[in-house]
Amino acid sequence: MTHRISRRDLALAACAALVLTASGRPGRDARAAGPVQSSQPKAHSWQPGQFPEMIVKSWFQEDLAEGEISSWQSGGVKPVAAVQAELSLRPTKLPNNGGVLFKKGTKQALTWPVDKDAPYLHRWWLVIARCHSVNNTGADNVSVVCVNGAEGGPVHRQPQVCFKPSAGTFVSRLHDGKLKSEEGQYSTDSDDWNVMVGYRRGFVMQAVVNGVKTAGQAIHALKPNLMKSQSFMGDVNNPMRADVAIDCVIIGQSELNDAQIDKLVGWAMWRAGRQADLPDDHPYRKSPP
Numbered sequence: 001m002t003h004r005i006s007r008r009d010l011a012l013a014a015c016a017a018l019v020l021t022a023s024g025r026p027g028r029d030a031r032a033a034g035p036v037q038s039s040q041p042k043a044h045s046w047q048p049g050q051f052p053e054m055i056v057k058s059w060f061q062e063d064l065a066e067g068e069i070s071s072w073q074s075g076g077v078k079p080v081a082a083v084q085a086e087l088s089l090r091p092t093k094l095p096n097n098g099g100v101l102f103k104k105g106t107k108q109a110l111t112w113p114v115d116k117d118a119p120y121l122h123r124w125w126l127v128i129a130r131c132h133s134v135n136n137t138g139a140d141n142v143s144v145v146c147v148n149g150a151e152g153g154p155v156h157r158q159p160q161v162c163f164k165p166s167a168g169t170f171v172s173r174l175h176d177g178k179l180k181s182e183e184g185q186y187s188t189d190s191d192d193w194n195v196m197v198g199y200r201r202g203f204v205m206q207a208v209v210n211g212v213k214t215a216g217q218a219i220h221a222l223k224p225n226l227m228k229s230q231s232f233m234g235d236v237n238n239p240m241r242a243d244v245a246i247d248c249v250i251i252g253q254s255e256l257n258d259a260q261i262d263k264l265v266g267w268a269m270w271r272a273g274r275q276a277d278l279p280d281d282h283p284y285r286k287s288p289p
Contacts, residue, residue: 046289047267048126048250053077056121058250059233061100064093069100072110072233076251078117082110082233091234099130099193099245102234109234118147118158119222121253124199125159125172126264128247128272132190133165139241140166145249147231158222159251161196165242172198172207176220184209193247193272197265201255208265211278247272263289 048055057076064072068090072082084090089109091102102108115121129144136142142163149157157175164171169183182205186194198207206216230236233246248271256264266284269275278285 045267045270046263048252048264049075054252054254056251056253058248059246060248061093061097061246064100066093066095069093069110072100077253078115078121080112080115082112082231084108084110094245097247099247100233101243101245102240104132104136104240104243107234107236107239109232109236111230111232111236113230114148114228115158115231116224119224122147122158122251123201123255124197124252124261124264125161126248126250126252126268127161127196127198128193128268129161129163129170129196130190130193130245130247131163131165131186132243133163133188134190136242137165140164141238142240142242142244143232143235143237144244144246145231145233147251148229149231159198161198163242163244170194170196170209172196172205172209174200174205174219174222176222180205180217180219182207182214182216184212184214186210190243193274195265195268195272195274197261197268199256199261208261210274211265211269211282 055076056078057074057080059072059074059082069092070084070090074080074082089107091100091108091110093100127144131142133139133142142165144161144163146160147158149160157173160173162171162173163186164183168185168188170186171181171183173179173181182198184207186209195210196207200219203218203220204216205219207214233249234240262283266282266289269278270288275285
């Protein structure tokens with residue numbers, strides 16, 4: 001009798017675990033970006049949602065239906081909707097996991113209100129995006145996302161992520177009274193997704209771009225944005241200098257250790273189908289976290 005009860009309890013526990021796994025927020029164990037489905041991580045793989053208390057805001061393309069986007073609701077401990085009321089300025093969710101497209105020559109954007117907690121709360125950010133920049137090599141700032149930055153002012157970009165076609169780089173920026181940038185090479189093939197993991201620890205800011213870590217530099221404490229500048233994906237200030245598509249944006253709190261950064265980078269590179277571009281000695285080059 002004891003043996004039968006034990007087996008039943010084990011079966012019930014297994015079913016409960018499956019239900020919990022399946023009920024998680026969509027996309028955390030799915031590979032939306034990239035065309036090669038055969039390399040998709042399995043459902044039991046590690047994903048950022050496994051430490052939800054560290055995620056301030058998160059947007060994933062698989063949470064949207066195809067077509068024009070008027071609102072993109074975030075997850076995280078401080079959820080917010082990134083919105084666009086003006087029909088002509090709405091980006092488009094592309095089919096086949098193509099991302100959310102912000103078109104060249106427009107001020108297409110999704111915005112959300114100023115976040116007064118951003119200067120001390122935002123400690124890391126993960127962005128997967130692609131840029132069609134073949135004919136736009138002179139551009140210095142093709143915007144992807146900018147927190148507290150619509151009106152500029154002396155303190156903004158908390159953080160900002162953009163493409164810099166003039167240098168062929170994907171850029172992470174903070175503004176501590178001076179503009180600070182960490183950047184690495186991105187793929188000029190518009191079909192390729194690019195991965196940015198930016199972060200600050202203590203008084204150092206650094207980034208990992210497509211698996212390659214930047215040198216890092218000193219950063220001072222960020223100050224409140226007194227301009228009350230709204231945040232945005234796309235660009236509200238200037239017409240887009242190139243087509244940009246976004247797969248996901250995650251903004252997190254709490255300083256990350258090296259192992260956590262490796263996991264984030266590994267997860268993102270597998271999601272983007274770029275795992276083969278990880279350094280040979282990266283712990284997740286051959287298998288996802």
